[in-house]
Amino acid sequence: MYLFEDKGEVALYRNDSNRIIANYKDKALTLIGIDWNPDNPNRSGWGYIPISAEIYNDKSFANDGNILLLWQGPLYDDAGYPKEERWQALSFSSTSGVLLGAYGHSGHFYSIAEMTAIPYGTSERTNMISDVYFGPKYNDNGNDISTEESRLTEINQLGVLFPEIYYGVAKERSRTYELNQTYELAGIKDFDGSPHANTGSISAEAKQSYKYQGMVDVNKDGESEAIFTNKITGRWATASISSSGEIDYTDYGKGGTTRIVGIYIDPLVTSGDVVQFSDHDSQYRFQNDLKIDNLLVKTSGDFDSDGVQEVYWKTADGSAYLRSLMHADGNIRYANYQSEEQMSSYLTSNGYESVISDII
Secondary structure, eight states: OEEEEOOSSEEEEEOTTSOEEEEETTEEEEOBSOOOOTTOTTSBSSOOEEEEEEEEOOSSSSOTTEEEEEEEOOSBOTTSOBOOOOEEEEEEOTTTOBEEEEEOTTSOEEEHHHHHHSOTTSHHHHHHHHHTOBSOOBOTTSOBOOOHHHHHHHHHHHHHHOHHHHBTTTEEOOOOOOTTOEEOOTTOBBTTOOBTTOSSOOOHHHHTOEEEEEEEOSSSSSOOEEEEEETTTTEEEEEOBOTTSOEETTTTSTTOOOEEOOOOOOHHHHTTSSOTTSTTOHHHHHHHHHHTTOEEEEEEEOTTSSSOOEEEEEETTSSOEEEEEEOTTSOEEEEEEEOHHHHHHHHHHTTOGGGHHHHO
16 A cells, blocks of 8 residues: 555555555544545646545534545646645544545534535535635636635645644644754655655654754755755655745645655666666765765755756765755756865866865
């Protein structure tokens, strides 16, 4: 099964039949009453994808102790163009997995019985449909009639109504990150949407071992991203932090910069000049240095003016410098190790001698 998230009492999976499974109290519940398009697992094109789920204690309605699922609509349309996302908050029985209803941004719980009793074509039904979608609002012609402020306000309402479910999995609460301190990045995923770059379960120690390295611009967009390394998984992550200090964990796919950075194949391995997994394989060495906590991120820039952003690292033992070359979306192309002399010569020859002091 493919893991979506496993924080808290409820773990979300997709099985081989593309059904959404909620594991709760050693019981696998197939969530009945929703469809998910398996052809678009990264939210490109049509289809919603599960983000997080947990047992919800409802103090206002007779719906206590059931599973609340937050799922999100596509960020891109079928042509690949950016599209405003929409969310829903759905309730499922914690004993049978049957869909019980949906919550609106007003906080009202609409049971299936209530929803089906409202006649089609009435203003009451229009208002109900509008209420159970968090995000942009559309008129009968399919045009977005909401403002940017109203869309954001509605989506943020998820954090007001369901803070324990929305924050920590879909988003991280605002916090101040301190250099060399470790944190739990509860909802971090790789480009394919795998939590912590793992399709199965992952230890609590690994989830809580993201070491904050500082801020650099990984994709040459003028905005700095937070860098975290994880010595347990041997991977590193980038995270865009909003002006309010929040990390949006849903921003991992196309165009996103909050994700576990991918693994590359050293071009010298591809060419046959270097044996894969040998000491001269830069990817193997890079990952090994992450596992022994031997890398410190230093700075970034397009130092040879070829349009490719570079991130410079220094090994903590001072033995070498690592130059990682990035894709425009913040994922990694490849990297190479340099001696201090090679690093200094490279930057000096390209007119960046002043940057050397930032790296050493």
